[in-house]
Amino acid sequence: MKIYLAPLQGLTDWIFRESFTQHIASFDKTFTPFVRVQSGEFYRPNQCNDLLPEHNIYQKPVPQFLGKDIVSFKRFVELCLEQQYTEVNINMGCPYPMVTGKRMGAGLLAFPDVVKQLLTEVFTKTELKISVKCRLGQENADEFKQLIPILNDFPLEEIIIHPRVGKQQYKGETDMDAFVRYAPQLKHPVCYNGDILTIADVEKILKSAPQVNRIMIGRGILQNPFLLFEIRQQEITQNEKVKMLRNFHLSLIEYSKQKYSGDLHFLKRFEEFWSYHAAGFENGRKIYKQVKKCKTLANYEAVVFKAINELE
Numbered sequence: 001m002k003i004y005l006a007p008l009q010g011l012t013d014w015i016f017r018e019s020f021t022q023h024i025a026s027f028d029k030t031f032t033p034f035v036r037v038q039s040g041e042f043y044r045p046n047q048c049n050d051l052l053p054e055h056n057i058y059q060k061p062v063p064q065f066l067g068k069d070i071v072s073f074k075r076f077v078e079l080c081l082e083q084q085y086t087e088v089n090i091n092m093g094c095p096y097p098m099v100t101g102k103r104m105g106a107g108l109l110a111f112p113d114v115v116k117q118l119l120t121e122v123f124t125k126t127e128l129k130i131s132v133k134c135r136l137g138q139e140n141a142d143e144f145k146q147l148i149p150i151l152n153d154f155p156l157e158e159i160i161i162h163p164r165v166g167k168q169q170y171k172g173e174t175d176m177d178a179f180v181r182y183a184p185q186l187k188h189p190v191c192y193n194g195d196i197l198t199i200a201d202v203e204k205i206l207k208s209a210p211q212v213n214r215i216m217i218g219r220g221i222l223q224n225p226f227l228l229f230e231i232r233q234q235e236i237t238q239n240e241k242v243k244m245l246r247n248f249h250l251s252l253i254e255y256s257k258q259k260y261s262g263d264l265h266f267l268k269r270f271e272e273f274w275s276y277h278a279a280g281f282e283n284g285r286k287i288y289k290q291v292k293k294c295k296t297l298a299n300y301e302a303v304v305f306k307a308i309n310e311l312e
């Protein structure tokens, strides 16, 4: 079973990926959060910093493109080639209305002709492996029926499916029945993504779709950084866990000091991180409240290392 790290904008950037790989474990693949490109221009040029070779020493991620036109894709590929990447992932799953309204992310899925045109142009001349990360549609999962023959027409490296539709964003149930129905109709390797929080969730997926041999996990890893060990059936002691967690947090803090100039941005980042991470601690609610109250980096360090010491 291959296990991939999901791209989570603002959370699984280079700071997270480098810290995790160095101090906890390696994924079979990691992906950068999306880099949005519009009319050939980087929408937020600082999103490109995540791809810099000096930020990706321990594991090279697959850079992710969010856009809808070939001019933008070419601009993105130029950047990826400059930095010696060999694979690019196309985002067809982002559910935010500001993105879908512009027919990007999951917004592309309701327009099979636009998907077909983009992929035709992408594959006309490409030196890179191309994969797609998508949902089952924007409005409803029936939209995927029309996408299957289009996706099957191109030599994609793999297709990662998060079986919700765009309009659900992250709410409601995943549609496992639709995933089970559609995945075998795709010629490409299919990776399952969505709501994997425990080993029992992996077992449930394998029961419904035994052919699945690659899964992608996002929020579940933030909540339980040791889920990888459980899935890989690798034993680790509580002492080892505490040591890994301490070094991982030290590293997150050190890298964040390089990235953020003031305490405020730094603290905002960690507040979001702990909105997921706290669930892995017995007294997580209390810790999360304390993190939210922190006014300085020193406060934050005190709260976090106290919480980790209590795990011993």
Ligand SMILES: Cc1cc2nc3c(=O)[nH]c(=O)nc-3n(C[C@H](O)[C@H](O)[C@H](O)COP(=O)(O)O)c2cc1C
Pocket (backbone or CB within 6 Å): 006, 007, 008, 009, 010, 011, 032, 033, 034, 064, 091, 093, 094, 133, 162, 170, 193, 194, 195, 196, 216, 217, 218, 219, 220
């Ligand atoms: C805060 C947040 C940011 C996300 N950013 C991205 C992104 O940049 N690119 C992408 O393809 N998906 C993004 N996603 C979707 C995740 O990659 C993943 O598909 C989704 O969270 C379901 O997987 P999970 O339940 O394992 O987290 C984001 C999700 C969240 C919650």
